Amino acid sequence: MSHMSQKWYQEAVFYELYIRAYYDGNGDGNGDFRGAISKLDYVKSLGVDCIWILPMYPSPLRDDGYDIADYRAIHPDYGNLADFQEFLDAAHDRGLRVITDLVMNHTSDQHAWFQAARQDVNSPYHDYYVWSETGQEYADARIIFLDYEKSNWTYDEKAGKYFWHRFFNSQPDLNYDNPAVQEEMIKIMHFWLDLGVDGFRADAVPYLFEREGTNCENLPETHAFLKKVRRMMDEEYPDKVLIAEANQWPEDVIAYFGDSDEFHMCFHFPVMPRLYMALKQGDKKPIVDILDRTPSIPPEAQWLTFLRNHDELTLEMVTPEEREWMWSQYAPDPRMRSNLGIRRRLTPLVENDKRRWLLLNALLLSLPGTPIIYYGDELGMGDNIWLPDRHGCRTPMQWSAGKNAGFSAADETYFPANADETYGYETVNVEAQENDQDSYLWATRFLLQARSKYQVLRRGQMEMMAINNPAVLAYWRFNPNDEPSDDRLLCIYNLSNQQQSISLELDEYSGRRLTDLLTQSEHLLLGEWPTVKILAPYASHWLRID
Ligand code: NOJ
Numbered sequence: 001m002s003h004m005s006q007k008w009y010q011e012a013v014f015y016e017l018y019i020r021a022y023y024d025g026n027g028d029g030n031g032d033f034r035g036a037i038s039k040l041d042y043v044k045s046l047g048v049d050c051i052w053i054l055p056m057y058p059s060p061l062r063d064d065g066y067d068i069a070d071y072r073a074i075h076p077d078y079g080n081l082a083d084f085q086e087f088l089d090a091a092h093d094r095g096l097r098v099i100t101d102l103v104m105n106h107t108s109d110q111h112a113w114f115q116a117a118r119q120d121v122n123s124p125y126h127d128y129y130v131w132s133e134t135g136q137e138y139a140d141a142r143i144i145f146l147d148y149e150k151s152n153w154t155y156d157e158k159a160g161k162y163f164w165h166r167f168f169n170s171q172p173d174l175n176y177d178n179p180a181v182q183e184e185m186i187k188i189m190h191f192w193l194d195l196g197v198d199g200f201r202a203d204a205v206p207y208l209f210e211r212e213g214t215n216c217e218n219l220p221e222t223h224a225f226l227k228k229v230r231r232m233m234d235e236e237y238p239d240k241v242l243i244a245e246a247n248q249w250p251e252d253v254i255a256y257f258g259d260s261d262e263f264h265m266c267f268h269f270p271v272m273p274r275l276y277m278a279l280k281q282g283d284k285k286p287i288v289d290i291l292d293r294t295p296s297i298p299p300e301a302q303w304l305t306f307l308r309n310h311d312e313l314t315l316e317m318v319t320p321e322e323r324e325w326m327w328s329q330y331a332p333d334p335r336m337r338s339n340l341g342i343r344r345r346l347t348p349l350v351e352n353d354k355r356r357w358l359l360l361n362a363l364l365l366s367l368p369g370t371p372i373i374y375y376g377d378e379l380g381m382g383d384n385i386w387l388p389d390r391h392g393c394r395t396p397m398q399w400s401a402g403k404n405a406g407f408s409a410a411d412e413t414y415f416p417a418n419a420d421e422t423y424g425y426e427t428v429n430v431e432a433q434e435n436d437q438d439s440y441l442w443a444t445r446f447l448l449q450a451r452s453k454y455q456v457l458r459r460g461q462m463e464m465m466a467i468n469n470p471a472v473l474a475y476w477r478f479n480p481n482d483e484p485s486d487d488r489l490l491c492i493y494n495l496s497n498q499q500q501s502i503s504l505e506l507d508e509y510s511g512r513r514l515t516d517l518l519t520q521s522e523h524l525l526l527g528e529w530p531t532v533k534i535l536a537p538y539a540s541h542w543l544r545i546d
Helices: 033-037 040-046 081-093 112-119 179-195 220-236 250-257 271-281 285-292 320-330 354-366 430-434 440-453 455-459
Strands: 014-017 050-053 097-103 153-156 161-164 199-203 241-244 265-267 302-306 370-374 461-464 472-478 488-494 500-504 514-516 531-535 540-545
Touching: 014 040, 033 081, 040 081, 040 440, 081 097, 081 179, 097 179, 179 220, 220 241, 220 250, 250 265, 271 285, 271 302, 271 320, 271 354, 285 461, 354 440, 354 488, 354 540, 430 440, 440 455, 455 472, 455 488, 472 500
Parallel strands: 014 050, 014 370, 050 097, 097 199, 199 241, 241 265, 265 302, 302 370
Antiparallel strands: 153 161, 461 472, 472 488, 488 540, 500 531, 514 540
16 A cells, blocks of 8 residues: 555656657668667667657757747758657657657747747737846846856847847747747647647746846746646646656745646756765765755656766756866866766776666666656766767767767768766677676666566665765665565665775664665675675666565
8 A cells, every 4th residue: 555646657767768869760871760760669678667768840950959949840961750650650669758848938030920029020029028228137146158158148139139048049939928828838838738648848047037137037927838838738648747857946846836726746866966066075965965955846746867968967956066176086187077067987087987876876766756867878978078969968879889879871970879888888888788788788688677576676665874974875765655674775885995894773673684686695784783784886786685
């Protein structure tokens, strides 16, 4: 018996898949939906449940598709709506769900609305955007793309006014004070939901409204509109999921769950950099502190957790001192930095050290929340810091040691496959790893399988275990409704590069046998408690008490 609600998204594993990078089905150098269809069996074989695809709409690609020119079509590089539908159906046939990115906050400046808006200030579309005569308003709103933009206002010659944009100046913000904009967005959602998508990752939601004298983030008007969106979803598409991309502190992000009447899920941004921080410091404090600071969420809600994604590893949710420290540790070369973050992939961040890679992944899969795996990280793919902006982490998927990493038959691809000595496709690729039981790919499948067998890892409560050693993080995952010893797991991580000893005070389990799900060793700890246990450097254990 469980009092917990069981929604599919609360227990799933997500896989972030970039269509352009995945597989080129027509040999033009770009990944596409037809290509991705042919790789769905691979996706399924990983043990994931839901695919999140990056924006797939027509776009001038100034922000890789987060600048949408038409919300109801597919970028020609990726195919057409029929291809998309086939991809969706093929995923569903395999029991995989698909969520798409929905960029609510802004459009591309190439969108027909913006073109009409700037051409004619009397057009109904003019009021779809946020204009100013002076470009002086909302001075308290921060600039997000610090490396690229000097202001959130850009002057438009045609309109003879400034328009508001929180991101690139090619991405004018929509004006949510205009009810027509709200209706348009809801209609767009219907369009995709009716095709069968399983939900949306709603991009940049904190910024929908602007108000003088505020930082223009998380405003009550924004929440009111988002609640309207959720009402529509609840009434018409009850099993689908709405996800907030709100890069905010826990106490602010919590508002996006509402009272079970806003988002089903929110990314947990602040926890992510602290996993890397704790690992580098050999100290659990950053993780413990942020979890302490994380409020509880409504019963049908869930966090989304991740190690990396298609953006820079964001350091917005750390203090300035912590940010400097993270940069010095993880981004020694200035080319590795971007905006307030680090534009590198997971495996180079842990210096291709399997123990640290495993530790971070085991943490990801055992902390509360629905984890997301970023395509290629299951292989230990690397980045290419010589590519501009965030593209270095968006290179072609490495399928084989063949031409273009087996990604495309074209002579030239959208960006070259990574040819680095350590992380390049000749060494790191699916084909090679399928045949290597010690590979990252096998480790990924193994971890996901272990997680899928233990309900407590997916939905159990979490309780920190007091361990008198700062380098060792230990917590229980358990089902509060079960007998104390049944279905309980003890997760233990040595965050340091040194051996650590801990004493486990577990009187009530005295004499029981422990099995480690990760090393698959039995009888790990026998005998009387408390037991002193030596942990290897960067050791990870998921212990089941038999
Ligand atoms: C967040 C997305 O993840 C990022 O890639 C994009 O540039 C901004 N939102 C603006 O849409």
